[in-house]
Amino acid sequence: MRRVVLYMMTSVDGFIAGPDGDLDWMISPDEERQAEGLEQLDAIDTALIGRGVYEDMVRYWPTASGEYADRINAMPKLVFSRRSEQLSWNNAHIVPVAGDADLAEQVTRLKSEPGKDMVLFGGARLAQSFVRLALVDEYRLCVQPVALGSGRPLFGDLESRTALTLTATHPFPSGAALTTYRPAQPN
Template sequence: MRRLTFGMSTSLDGYVAAPGDDLSWGVPSDELFQWWSDRVGATGLALYGRRLWEGMNAHWPTADQQPGATPAVVEYARRWRDVPKVVFSATLRAVDGNARLVTGDAVTEMTRLKAEDGGPMDVGGATLAAAAVRAGLVDEYAVVTHPVLVGGGTPFFPALDSRVALTLVETRTFPGGVVLTRYQVRR
């Protein structure tokens, strides 16, 4: 059975994107960028919602070929291309690269994928992750908190019908006061 992790950057007040889908407050330091790259390299299957997929796929397939691409960017782009991806969308008609499209019920498919053998899965995109959280599919949360208050936007955590008990398994501070907290779900 695969483990499912939900990890994203968030503002201190709990938003993954500020109003207008503004992400400018979450630019990672070199050290944090390397941490994200290592996560991608350790992922067996990445699950994407449509909006996150469109943003990532617009940049990373060719990011290593851009003038001035750093070794870290080259490494991340290679890792991102290599990891198998499942994109969940009711509006897309096709995806490319090392990805396949799921247009049906996301929770049903994530449950099926989780039951398979294989490496760890990461879910990204607030809407898709919210469905996984509410369905009780997430095993671990990697919360990368940036020291900024954005006042609104897209929340990291969805509203829940019941409490979820967590165990802290890691904390780490990155340059600029960014703090990683990793929690495992107590089952």
């Protein structure tokens, strides 16, 4: 069965965007982090994206070059949206969702299909919905060496505690650290 891997950049204090949605606090990846990103793509064949993040990504990625960009551009991108419309980025397709029950059904179906893992890039609302609905199988949080004090939290709308088990940490020369968690098994 395929898994959903949530990959997000976070501040040390758990924010994925600043107070005005700003992302200028994220540091550029060093060579080691770039190599780790390519290695992670080996196990992934589909990107899951919210409509807002799609709009941000489509401004950059289709014209970006390099091995990472080539792989992102080639893989299927499923854009979860309440609106149905044509998308301009190659291999991007709308997955219509009308609410949480529909989202859970669509993701459960995708997990049962053959293929490699799927990476959830976000945005915030989509990631929060996946977390709240227990659809995330692994969390890969790239913690940036900055505390924002306020902004958009990754775990902002949880209705109950979500226990996680740390499975790996990988510090980078830039000061960022990749922390990997899996949902904790109930006792």
